[in-house]
Amino acid sequence: MSDLFSQTDQLPEELIKDVYLIRSLARLDQLQPVIKQVITQAPLRFMHTPGGKRLHISMTNCGDLGWISEPNGYRYAHRDPTSGKPWPQMPDAFRQLARQAATLCGFAGFDPNACLVNHYQAGQELTAHQDKNEPDLSQPIVSVSLGMSARFQMYGDSRNGKPVEVELYDGDVMVWGRTARLIYHGVKTNRSIPHPQLGLHRFNLTLRQV
Numbered sequence: 001m002s003d004l005f006s007q008t009d010q011l012p013e014e015l016i017k018d019v020y021l022i023r024s025l026a027r028l029d030q031l032q033p034v035i036k037q038v039i040t041q042a043p044l045r046f047m048h049t050p051g052g053k054r055l056h057i058s059m060t061n062c063g064d065l066g067w068i069s070e071p072n073g074y075r076y077a078h079r080d081p082t083s084g085k086p087w088p089q090m091p092d093a094f095r096q097l098a099r100q101a102a103t104l105c106g107f108a109g110f111d112p113n114a115c116l117v118n119h120y121q122a123g124q125e126l127t128a129h130q131d132k133n134e135p136d137l138s139q140p141i142v143s144v145s146l147g148m149s150a151r152f153q154m155y156g157d158s159r160n161g162k163p164v165e166v167e168l169y170d171g172d173v174m175v176w177g178r179t180a181r182l183i184y185h186g187v188k189t190n191r192s193i194p195h196p197q198l199g200l201h202r203f204n205l206t207l208r209q210v
């Protein structure tokens with residue numbers, strides 16, 4: 001195994017059917033400089049929903065395709081609409097980590113070509129949604145938490161009702177797919193614990209095969 005990543009002896013924990021959590025798999029000291037490079041090339045920005053509302057968190061992308069929200073809907077685009085340039089390349093460190101996490105959770109062969117980078121400040125939330133803009137739903141989602149803690153909420157097939165919640169900390173990696181691929185999920189940061197280096201900031205990498 002590459003020494004780029006922590007030699008975690010944590011096994012994935014199945015939180016609900018087909019949703020896995022691997023604690024402390026990712027290392028901020030390895031990933032933070034790489035995130036900085038991505039953000040320098042494609043700055044974080046607040047996108048707007050098709051309805052015209054500003055999203056609560058700022059985002060950017062790297063990889064062949066980037067997820068964007070614009071007046072005529074959500075889609076994956078080859079270019080950053082802000083600059084007109086292709087998104088920054090997918091860093092090897094992101095790709096390798098995502099492949100390692102997916103394999104540990106039984107999704108061998110996952111090969112992400114799109115990474116959404118989300119930035120949260122304390123109090124900013126991601127409301128319940130499905131990740132459903134990807135053409136091949138047999139591929140899982142890999143989601144990497146860095147920085148302050150956050151409450152990840154899993155709703156299931158509808159966003160009504162009480163979610164199952166888990167507190168995510170720096171380095172934790174979630175993987176979901178198969179029967180859970182389209183679950184509604186959201187993130188709250190109103191009770192987040194600061195991180196020693198990043199304080200009340202959180203970065204989340206969402207890696208997808210598009």
Ligand SMILES: O=C(O)CCC(=O)C(=O)O
Nearest residue numbers: 116118131143187204206
């Ligand atoms: O920030 C997270 O933990 C989840 C992010 C997410 O659900 C998304 O980017 O679609």
Ligand SMILES: [Fe+2]
Nearest residue numbers: 129130131185
């Ligand atoms: Fe999501």
